[in-house]
Amino acid sequence: MAWLTPAVSLLLLSAVGVSAVPASPPTPVLEDRAAGTATVVIPSPDATVLGNVMNKVESFGGIPYAHPPVGQLRMRPPKRLTESIGTFDGTGPAGACPQFVSSTESTDFLFDLLGDIANLPFVQNVTGQSEDCLSITVARPEGTKAGDKLPVLYWIFGGGFELGWSSMYDGTSLINYGVGIGKPFVFVAINYRVGGYGFMPGKEIQADGAGNVGLLDQRMGLEWVADNIAAFGGDPNKVTIWGESAGSISVFAQMALFDGDNKYHGKPLFRGAMMSSGTVVPTKPLDSPKAQAVYDQVVKTAGCSTTADTLNCLRGLSSEAFLKAANSVPHLLSYSSLALSYLPRPDGRTLTSSPDELILHGKYAAVPMIIGDQEDEGTMFALFQSELTTTDKLANYLHKYMFEDASPTKLKELINTYGNGLTAVVEGSPHRSGLLNEIFPGFKRRAAILGDLVFTLSRRLTLLITSSLHSQVPSWSFLMSQNEGTPILGTFHGGDILQVFYGVKDNYAAKSIRSYFINFVYELDPNGKGDTGFPKWPKWSEGKQLMQIFAKKGALLSDDFRQDSYEWIAGNIGLLRF
Numbered sequence: 388m389a390w391l392t393p394a395v396s397l398l399l400l401s402a403v404g405v406s407a408v409p410a411s412p413p414t415p416v417l418e419d420r421a422a423g424t425a426t427v428v429i430p431s432p433d434a435t436v437l438g439n440v441m442n443k444v445e446s447f448g449g450i451p452y453a454h455p456p457v458g459q460l461r462m463r464p465p466k467r468l469t470e471s472i473g474t475f476d477g478t479g480p481a482g483a484c485p486q487f488v489s490s491t492e493s494t495d496f497l498f499d500l501l502g503d504i505a506n507l508p509f510v511q512n513v514t515g516q517s518e519d520c521l522s523i524t525v526a527r528p529e530g531t532k533a534g535d536k537l538p539v540l541y542w543i544f545g546g547g548f549e550l551g552w553s554s555m556y557d558g559t560s561l562i563n564y565g566v567g568i569g570k571p572f573v574f575v576a577i578n579y580r581v582g583g584y585g586f587m588p589g590k591e592i593q594a595d596g597a598g599n600v601g602l603l604d605q606r607m608g609l610e611w612v613a614d615n616i617a618a619f620g621g622d623p624n625k626v627t628i629w630g631e632s633a634g635s636i637s638v639f640a641q642m643a644l645f646d647g648d649n650k651y652h653g654k655p656l657f658r659g660a661m662m663s664s665g666t667v668v669p670t671k672p673l674d675s676p677k678a679q680a681v682y683d684q685v686v687k688t689a690g691c692s693t694t695a696d697t698l699n700c701l702r703g704l705s706s707e708a709f710l711k712a713a714n715s716v717p718h719l720l721s722y723s724s725l726a727l728s729y730l731p732r733p734d735g736r737t738l739t740s741s742p743d744e745l746i747l748h749g750k751y752a753a754v755p756m757i758i759g760d761q762e763d764e765g766t767m768f769a770l771f772q773s774e775l776t777t778t779d780k781l782a783n784y785l786h787k788y789m790f791e792d793a794s795p796t797k798l799k800e801l802i803n804t805y806g807n808g809l810t811a812v813v814e815g816s817p818h819r820s821g822l823l824n825e826i827f828p829g830f831k832r833r834a835a836i837l838g839d840l841v842f843t844l845s846r847r848l849t850l851l852i853t854s855s856l857h858s859q860v861p862s863w864s865f866l867m868s869q870n871e872g873t874p875i876l877g878t879f880h881g882g883d884i885l886q887v888f889y890g891v892k893d894n895y896a897a898k899s900i901r902s903y904f905i906n907f908v909y910e911l912d913p914n915g916k917g918d919t920g921f922p923k924w925p926k927w928s929e930g931k932q933l934m935q936i937f938a939k940k941g942a943l944l945s946d947d948f949r950q951d952s953y954e955w956i957a958g959n960i961g962l963l964r965f
Contacts, residue, residue, distance in 0.1 A: 765838025817877025
């Protein structure tokens with residue numbers, strides 16, 4: 388479920404004494420000065436958009452697609468911008484929505500340390516924060532013009548539904564890689580509301596019809612693309628949605644939104660989906676007691692508890708007061724870890740039921756997919772609970788913080804599938820590291836369990852269900868192992884972003900995953916056409932194999948590891964709702 392941005396991932400690594408950044412920068416070195424400007428006229432809303440030309444890419448940053456969600460529009464579905472905005476200066480980066488980088492209620496040392504680091508201007512203030520943040524950024528190869536009908540890659544950032552913004556991810560290097568292999572495309576990045584602004588739960592929110600507005604931001608961005616991307620040289624009929632972590636979970640949510648209705652003006656908003664670290668996350672309803680506790684804490688901190696209309700009170704707060712209140716609940720970089728305060732929840736309208744139920748009943752847009760994970764997804768989230776040294780303690784923790792419907796006794800069944808003693812260490816995460824990296828008792832077993840529950844084995848279940856329901860719709864799956872040997876964290880959550888976006892390091896892993904992804908954007912097949920120089924990647928349904936990608940090679944891996952754990956998860960998925 389996760390959810391760290393690349394910046395926070397790197398800061399976490401530095402905090403535990405690990406370096407994930409190579410000594411040399413990616414090649415070629417990119418210029419940081421614009422070589423000129425570009426202009427595009429868009430129809431909806433009527434506007435002339437100015438962009439910059441840099442490193443052979445034309446970028447148009449922060450184009451508004453909705454009215455500012457402030458005042459009475461705070462925590463409400465986005466209101467489409469239809470009025471002409473005249474000439475818009477998109478030569479700079481998009482501003483960030485208000486961020487939930489650290490909790491105002493934190494008591495955990497590591498959490499406080501990371502919160503302090505993440506609040507540095509490098510992470511938080513470089514693009515500015517404002518509630519007026521609903522924008523689209525478009526980037527295209529230099530010289531692209533209307534009518535070129537290039538495929539479109541629509542990026543949804545991650546960050547635990549708590550932090551992140553579009554301009555953290557520069558598509559320049561990836562775009563130029565596509566040009567280099569003869570497959571130019573248009574890159575689009577959406578800014579959507581996070582934290583309490585985009586994913587506030589509670590019965591008051593449900594009654595107001597304001598659930599999951601962050602997902603509705605993403606949806607309106609897709610509609611904007613349908614209306615306007617042709618003016619940038621993109622083809623609205625060839626859109627692939629892609630996300631990492633919370634962005635990846637959002638990709639499946641977009642597939643399941645409105646019971647799978649992804650049509651706009653009678654046409655699908657996207658034709659393919661790529662999910663990096665995150666698929667189906669079972670969740671309790673928006674008005675469940677667990678979700679209501681978050682809303683009530685925010686209301687209490689805001690001083691709105693005694694008001695007749697608490698939601699109206701929250702909307703009337705200043706930006707500073709609301710941000711403080713919204714950030715008073717537990718954060719992902721804390722003891723509660725993946726038990727997120729803010730995430731998509733069933734509201735009976737946008738998500739009509741828990742995603743695990745939606746997929747089982749085929750209530751999603753069935754499109755070709757690539758789904759994959761990092762080999763050691765859970766290590767980053769297992770750092771904060773050093774006292775969970777026994778099976779009983781871990782079972783009680785999982786029951787209290789994550790899966791209240793599963794009893795500690797039931798959860799011990801799952802935990803025991805990961806072994807005990809030295810077996811749990813040897814088979815734990817970072818995987819394939821033997822007796823190394825057990826920084827405190829129980830760390831490696833807990834890391835393996837968290838990674839499998841939220842990412843790796845839930846991915847397998849998603850693939851099994853979708854391939855059974857729609858055998859004619861192809862899917863492919865991967866496992867990234869490019870950072871094997873990294874102390875403590877292994878191939879950690881979010882570790883692929885540097886390679887996919889920036890080519891850091893510019894090795895086999897970066898080249899192969901970029902090529903596979905861009906081939907998929909073009910042909911809905913990662914193998915592309917002809918000899919691409921990389922191994923053939925079979926469909927998952929053809930033998931249930933993953934493409935395992937190492938720093939220097941790729942190899943097929945049977946998707947049957949930790950089968951006992953998988954069978955327990957598959958058989959008890961209804962008990963595993965966050």
